Amino acid sequence: MTQGYCVATYRLHDEKADFHKKAAGIAVGLTVGSWTELPEAQKAHMRKHLGQVVSVDVHEPGAGEPPENRYADISIAYPDVNFSRDIPALLVTVFGKLSMDGRIKLIDLHFSESFLAGFPGPKFGAAGVRGLLGVHDRPLLMSIFKSVIGHDLDNLREQFYKQALGGVDLIKDDEILFENPLTPIGKRVEACMAAAKQAEAETGQKLLYAANLTGPTSKLRVRALEAIGAGANALLFNVLAYGFDTLAELAADPDINVPLMAHPALAGAYYPSPHYGIAANVLLGKLMRLAGADLVLFPSPYGSVVMPREENMAIREALLTESAADYAHGAAADAALSLRRSFPVPSAGIHPGLVPLILRDFGGEVVVNAGGGIHGHPMGTAAGGQAFRQAIDAALAGRTLQEAAAEAGHEALKAAIELWGVKS
């Protein structure tokens, strides 16, 4: 049997370190602990536990660059015989103590095929979500409640209904809506799913409602089943507040038979620094998909909560790639990745005038997700959804939004681009 390795890639900033020596120190220090001083007989036995330096790419600052720009990208292979088949074990191995060792950022991960095989990944994936909705020929549209805290069931049902009338495919809870006496999850799901049915009778359109799954870790499963029992057909989850393993266990649970939508709450504590933390493509890309998120929200490059476009594209690639080589160390270039694809959901600052840009950046496999861009529509919430749907149809047909907006029946789009403009 070929030895399996998980490979972590780090960016280390240091003005004068010997990066090759540093890499060798990591490979030994985070696996067998010591090597050169081991007796030969013991080396033979310990070799299968020893980490390996895969590559060290040093970036020396060019003329005019400050010395603190010196860095190296270092890849280390960790024998997966050293750790159990769960994400906490992997992360503690590759970035536990090491995260505290100077200016170091975890920028990529490749898993062993054996490690990967321990994860069923998304239960539905992008294609499964499309299947549930019966929508296969266009990006999906999602909306978010405007305000939820302090509102009662009638108010939420009303908000839900108006959003649903606009033709959105998904509606998600606010991630800061927790268990509360006014709108506990079971009652909330009943009220909102009733509104969904009512809207479907008018629009003929199916809809997924992602109710926010919260509370003590050991009670999440029961609460998820309660929500599903009440009719929930999707769940929102603040993954980083609970750890990836909790998502992985929910996703692998056959009784939790609805799509899981990962919220990026707390992600900004990890990814934005160039020197520390975990890069967005790992945190919100590979690990979310591995752990089984069917849809993944992340800050769009368009709004006030910004993430640079190249980081967005790297997340998208991690969520949608079908090449095993992107995830598995040593996989053949043409081998297919076993994990279902996760729907990318770039979020924040989205209005209908951005739709052509979103489709250019993300292609067709994307969820267009808006809050203020729907509720803030001058003709109301339902028109807000309609404007997005009209913008999506126009963009798919290769037409400009201005052209489409000029036509009869496109008043919603017209009003939207008058207010927010069109960006390209």
Add this chain to the structure above:
Amino acid sequence: MTQGYCVATYRLHDEKADFHKKAAGIAVGLTVGSWTELPEAQKAHMRKHLGQVVSVDVHEPGAGEPPENRYADISIAYPDVNFSRDIPALLVTVFGKLSMDGRIKLIDLHFSESFLAGFPGPKFGAAGVRGLLGVHDRPLLMSIFKSVIGHDLDNLREQFYKQALGGVDLIKDDEILFENPLTPIGKRVEACMAAAKQAEAETGQKLLYAANLTGPTSKLRVRALEAIGAGANALLFNVLAYGFDTLAELAADPDINVPLMAHPALAGAYYPSPHYGIAANVLLGKLMRLAGADLVLFPSPYGSVVMPREENMAIREALLTESAADYAHGAAADAALSLRRSFPVPSAGIHPGLVPLILRDFGGEVVVNAGGGIHGHPMGTAAGGQAFRQAIDAALAGRTLQEAAAEAGHEALKAAIELWGVKS
């Protein structure tokens, strides 16, 4: 009943932002969503859900300082009626979306008295750990296995025995030792506790062994009970890989009746950046104690894995303070904090010559924790522990290590300071 608020303090870096406006935006945006446009009747009802700006302290860069040094420390009070009594809900509320909103770092937290009351905190605390060991008059001494991966039970038992002979009070697993066929947790605990008994027969000294609790989140409780059943009298836990709530549930579980030792693995992904993340005193101080860690490891300011001394002191203060005002928003200055104290365990780079400095920095309520500083002793592992104990005794007696080392019976200390020197 007085309204309860949890207060989060952030440091925001921005060259030109209106920080007062920003603060007001956070207080509204992360609670009721919108305020000024609400009808008066609704305001009356919603006021109890509205966040409050507590303070905005702007630091304008002085002459010669670069403009990017401009920052403000902003404190926002969040009504705890808005979230459930668990750490994920609190963190998602105060630093979920906000973590992704520019250069912002969470630098402090104060809880409402009602929120605090939901947490029993450490089951033993520093005093309880001392009680288990019967040691009340000196800092404790802990040692770490040298290498564990790839070693069998006989090897671990032998390593354990040598460490125990040196007079250490606690021995901890390596945090990267996971379930494995050679040394599964039940068998490991049996072997090591047998070695502990054997050593105790010779030294007369009690010892706690913190076995590493790992695996799938939903199985942690059962595995902890298995370890305890096999004789484990403490557990090590990689808290940040699982989330604070998992620690809180383990700590609140009456069947898990042994001290919990929190390892800081992954902490470096959060605290080192001046611009992003969660400060060490919150991450490794307040939240660990609130969640119930009896002992907390963190990078010492002395070794190669460095943390600035003032950050270390802030963690120490968070783990040991007995003033309710340090934890509870609005508590009286002389009120006592209900949470037991957590033992601070500054780690990495510790040798006997540092003991006087550690005691000066940390006082008597500290665990002196060494790996290489024990195993690397020229006279062997047992002498390594003895050298530390001799250094601790000397420092407590107000003597220099050099003085003590010159006496008969202190050969272990003498050899240690010849190798590593004395730092003051």
